[in-house]
Amino acid sequence: MPETLMHPVEELTEAFQAASRDAKFQAELAHLLKHFAGRPTPLFHARHLSEHLGGAQIYLKREDLLHTGAHKINNCLGQGLLAQRLGKTRLVAETGAGQHGVATATVAALLGMDCTVYMGEEDMARQAPNVFRMRLLGAEVVGVASGSKTLKDAINEGMRDWVTNVSNTHYLMGSVLGPHPYPLMVREFQRIIGQEAREQILTTTRQLPDLLVACVGGGSNSIGLFYDFIPDREVKMVGVEAGGRSLSLGEHAARFAGGRPGVLHGAYTYVLQTPDGLISNTHSVSAGLDYAAVGPEHSALFRQGRVEYCHASDEEALEAARLLARMEGIIPALEPAHALAEVVKRAPRLGREQIIMVNLSGRGDKDLGIFQQAGIL
Numbered sequence: 001m002p003e004t005l006m007h008p009v010e011e012l013t014e015a016f017q018a019a020s021r022d023a024k025f026q027a028e029l030a031h032l033l034k035h036f037a038g039r040p041t042p043l044f045h046a047r048h049l050s051e052h053l054g055g056a057q058i059y060l061k062r063e064d065l066l067h068t069g070a071h072k073i074n075n076c077l078g079q080g081l082l083a084q085r086l087g088k089t090r091l092v093a094e095t096g097a098g099q100h101g102v103a104t105a106t107v108a109a110l111l112g113m114d115c116t117v118y119m120g121e122e123d124m125a126r127q128a129p130n131v132f133r134m135r136l137l138g139a140e141v142v143g144v145a146s147g148s149k150t151l152k153d154a155i156n157e158g159m160r161d162w163v164t165n166v167s168n169t170h171y172l173m174g175s176v177l178g179p180h181p182y183p184l185m186v187r188e189f190q191r192i193i194g195q196e197a198r199e200q201i202l203t204t205t206r207q208l209p210d211l212l213v214a215c216v217g218g219g220s221n222s223i224g225l226f227y228d229f230i231p232d233r234e235v236k237m238v239g240v241e242a243g244g245r246s247l248s249l250g251e252h253a254a255r256f257a258g259g260r261p262g263v264l265h266g267a268y269t270y271v272l273q274t275p276d277g278l279i280s281n282t283h284s285v286s287a288g289l290d291y292a293a294v295g296p297e298h299s300a301l302f303r304q305g306r307v308e309y310c311h312a313s314d315e316e317a318l319e320a321a322r323l324l325a326r327m328e329g330i331i332p333a334l335e336p337a338h339a340l341a342e343v344v345k346r347a348p349r350l351g352r353e354q355i356i357m358v359n360l361s362g363r364g365d366k367d368l369g370i371f372q373q374a375g376i377l
């Protein structure tokens with residue numbers, strides 16, 4: 001991290017620890033999660049899909065039903081309240097597809113804070129409706145024209161802004177990335193997914209799931225689902241990365257298939273890089289999975305062998321999205337469609353009494369243009 005950010009990062013660590021122990025903070029967050037965001041989200045038994053695949057029973061954790069359409073609002077509400085507690089009046093964020101930018105702009109509007117979102121110019125063109133949403137919510141959207149004009153460059157600019165305006169500004173990181181305390185803090189704000197899901201599956205089936213599946217971009221929705229099941233050794237977990245067009249460097253975002261340890265944006269973790277250590281470009285049909293590094297805790301879980309990581313291609317994800325739409329009347333975002341693609345492969349190999357729980361991290365409205373272009377209708 002830049003030297004100038006060491007103090008704010010330490011201040012944030014202390015504030016987060018204090019807030020975690022503060023019953024009033026926790027009650028305020030719980031209130032907003034319930035009445036503003038729409039928690040708890042349902043756990044839905046996808047009977048037709050399970051029947052169609054002919055194996056395990058598939059349950060969907062419906063994060064797609066949350067306000068703003070994805071799990072990102074869980075983290076934004078938590079960090080927004082924390083920023084207020086620190087006396088900050090302004091939020092800065094990066095965004096790729098615009099989902100995190102929209103969730104941050106939403107929370108800024110709710111809490112009466114100023115908001116600036118950095119977005120690569122390439123992404124602004126691809127995700128124009130989300131740019132309008134953020135502006136309608138009162139946020140300033142700043143286009144980033146450097147580098148590949150995508151997420152990595154937007155994070156660079158966001159951090160530059162934070163260094164300059166740190167006295168009144170909180171940097172609201174969108175995933176379990178960046179320097180400590182972000183990976184830990186964002187995980188703690190997303191853990192509610194797994195806490196609810198654990199209780200829900202035990203209430204409905206009286207057994208733990210055999211397998212958890214979630215897509216891994218930065219890794220926040222997956223760690224949110226997995227975390228409370230880590231001590232349950234009998235529960236297998238699979239994280240699905242973006243296999244993109246192929247596994248040659250630059251054509252995918254499967255860090256555990258093609259990356260090696262390195263540092264990006266303040267975290268030591270698996271990074272897609274050239275033999276010389278330059279950060280590689282990445283590709284995925286889903287902007288939310290399109291980043292060269294992965295949350296460092298996933299790297300630890302990978303090394304320990306506790307979580308298995310695999311990847312689904314653009315084409316497999318598009319096909320899985322179409323299948324869920326037809327079978328269950330739910331159009332998923334392209335990110336969790338990668339998780340569904342893995343379920344399509346694994347469910348038939350499991351018995352009918354076994355249970356797979358999938359995190360449906362977001363809804364597909366934002367991806368309609370991509371579905372249309374891909375010609376899957």
Ligand SMILES: *Cc1c(COP(=O)(O)O)cnc(C)c1O
Pocket residue numbers: 070071072099100174175176215216217218219220221222288289333335336361362363
């Ligand atoms: C942003 C996003 C992701 C990827 O981010 P994680 O931190 O890996 O969860 C996945 N799904 C949806 C719907 C998203 O918007």
